[in-house]
């Protein structure tokens with residue numbers, strides 16, 4: 344990778360002068376109009392050595408000496424060294440780019456990405472949508488880096504809402520066998536409720552429990568009995584889980600997202616008892632007003648970190664309890680050593696408590712890293728969390744339909760895909776819509792809140808998913824035309840102008856951008872880069888008549904650049920979970 348090569352060269356020069364080779368680090372230039380790369384190390388090295396930085400920079404330049412790789416080096420400002428590759432060196436670099444665009448492979452780790460996280464019988468909200476989009480990109484980046492990756496949706500299926508649904512079904516259909524204590528036969532295979540039923544029941548019963556203490560008590564009791572294994576409740580709960588999974592699975596599939604594991608909070612239920620007993624005997628868990636808690640505050644804390652509650656006075660388990668037990672399962676059964684939780688930033692305290700408790704409990708030994716990858720909210724134009732229906736919650740299906748319809752309207756308006764078959768047009772509209780939605784999200788830093796702006800997201804102009812797809816499709820189309828004329832891509836020759844040079848430099852940036860994106864868990868760096876790549880490509884494309892170029896070597900070189908740009912944008916969009924249509 345180019346920055347590594349240059350840093351090596353400058354590191355050697357600093358070392359030759361008896362200085363710290365770390366000072367030789369070369370970065371992309373802050374002023375691309377003045378130079379391609381820069382090295383700022385002379386400033387700090389001069390300070391440490393009590394020397395004049397410009398003089399020291401000159402010594403470094405002399406120590407680098409003449410090389411065919413670089414244009415003459417110059418000093419800028421107080422002692423920055425400006426670096427430009429020779430055009431020949433630039434072409435050589437491009438000819439050496441491999442199929443990973445020179446990204447290095449990481450020391451493989453056993454990673455688990457926990458994302459999606461819908462709750463049984465509850466409709467998904469924007470938090471789940473963002474988790475899904477960002478989490479999917481994270482897992483793609485992790486796989487591309489060479490890690491051994493598992494994804495787990497971690498469905499919310501064991502909390503109080505389960506007890507609430509049970510009492511609601513009982514209130515409406517008390518005659519069902521699930522509520523008959525004396526019943527000892529097989530339970531029906533057919534669910535007595537659909538997901539629509541559950542989604543209608545849930546808000547009703549949740550509201551009642553809020554107002555009516557007796558109802559709340561009944562729901563609490565039902566939750567406890569469910570967790571403790573009352574057969575009728577377990578059977579009913581199985582139906583809840585299954586109908587939810589079928590429908591939510593379809594939603595995720597529509598988004599193009601799949602999971603290796605479809606585990607839930609309930610998956611670890613059998614671990615919780617023994618885990619808690621171990622914690623009590625180790626003195627990690629203790630009684631506090633009848634509840635069992637783990638103290639997780641630490642001496643250096645700047646804010647109060649309250650104790651984590653393992654079980655309430657009635658013995659029911661909570662979200663935190665199952666999360667600690669899930670870490671144990673992920674470490675012991677799945678042998679994971681890096682676990683990423685792509686969950687709403689508002690759950691930061693929850694994860695802080697869970698991670699600390701897992702450490703204290705020895706459930707997460709020191710080689711295991713636990714990390715909360717938080718994110719902000721997607722808002723409507725009034726700054727409120729986005730909802731698809733008047734006052735209602737977001738329904739993923741509605742949202743996907745909405746973006747596809749908007750994309751379809753945009754295609755019509757631009758006269759694109761006009762004479763294709765209906766099925767293909769629908770497929771294109773769906774891909775464009777999803778690209779609009781995902782790119783609209785991933786182009787923001789995950790921690791920022793952003794506004795869902797359908798018009799802007801679906802536009803073919805500006806920093807949008809559709810713009811990128813269109814750019815990629817145009818690359819495909821010129822390669823197809825070239826093929827029809829018998830033209831093939833060949834070796835890259837030195838650039839003939841700025842447009843050429845800029846595209847080459849842009850392509851070389853990938854490894855650096857990828858490192859930044861993966862180490863910061865921030866796909867927006869890839870999103871930004873994808874936009875810059877397509878914009879740079881467009882200027883390149885507008886500046887040259889590729890197919891009518893008489894110089895064969897130049898034409899072949901340009902076609903190679905088109906092919907590389909296409910492969911790179913395809914990779915970038917794939918890392919963002921976005922699919923390119925064949926044509927548009």
Ligand code: ARG
Nearest residue numbers: 457460461462497499666686
């Ligand atoms: N079901 C949770 C919610 O809706 C998200 C689960 C996140 N993952 C986890 N291991 N806690 O908020």
